[in-house]
Amino acid sequence: MIVFVFVVICAVLVSHYTGNLCCICRKVKEIYYGKPGCIPLPNPGNVTLHYFGVRGKAEGIRFIMEEGGISYDETKFTKATWPAAKAKGVESGLYPFGQVPALITSTGSKVAQSLVVAHFVARSTGLDCDCRDYQRCEMLVQGIEDIKYHFGLLIKHADYDFARRKEFIDNVLPVWLKHFEKLAPSLTQQDGAFFASNRITWVDLLVFEVLNQQITYAADDFGGKTYKNTEILKQSPKLANFYRQMLKRDRIDAYLQSERRHPFTHFAKPKEVRT
Known part of the structure; x- marks a missing residue:
């Protein structure tokens, strides 16, 4: 026991003076909670x-x-x-x-x-990013929020109509998809097509959710009354591959097919189809 304590003290001292103490503390926390990620938390219960x-x-x-x-x-x-x-x-x-x-x-x-x-x-x-990827993950999450911000500007606009919708789908959304295409995992990764930490994290799920939202929105022609685009990822091969791989995940697929999932609804409708 004395030897073990001595070894631990030596390890802490060496880590402190070499600048690796934080890494060791994070690893201990990861082992303690039994899950990966930079700042793991205990199971949340119900x-x-x-x-x-x-x-x-x-x-x-x-x-x-x-x-x-x-x-x-x-x-x-x-x-x-x-x-x-x-x-x-x-x-x-x-x-x-x-x-x-x-x-x-x-x-x-x-x-x-x-x-x-x-x-x-x-x-x-265990879906948090690793510490080395924290800034990247925060950047990606804020980029997702930017897409949602611009989408919100569209659907909350007092003059939201079919023309503004088409402008967003054809000219605004592609700009942001192009940004994410540059950051998306390589086509060669296939099953390992994740944005950070070489495993699935919350960032992948948030990217998937916004892609799913925009794919669904762009493909809805309001009962044949207006323009639709069913190939918004056509110019984004890496994002398209990422999206396909996410669809194959057992738990994601099960949720998408389940009655637990709420149907797609429009927060607001273009002027032409408002009642």
């Missing part, structure tokens, strides 16, 4: 996701929970039930900014804001 009965900002979180093997329940708000729930959530601190998604776990965690919730779930399930 999870309840608070959101509306739509895909929206919670869909990326759902993909992470599905791939991470978390069994979860949902509290689904409607326009009628949300105002009272919001007031109560703000008062209790569950919705500190008066927004959802939010998450409650049986281990006592209460987490709000979509990206924070997504990262919390990833850290709890």
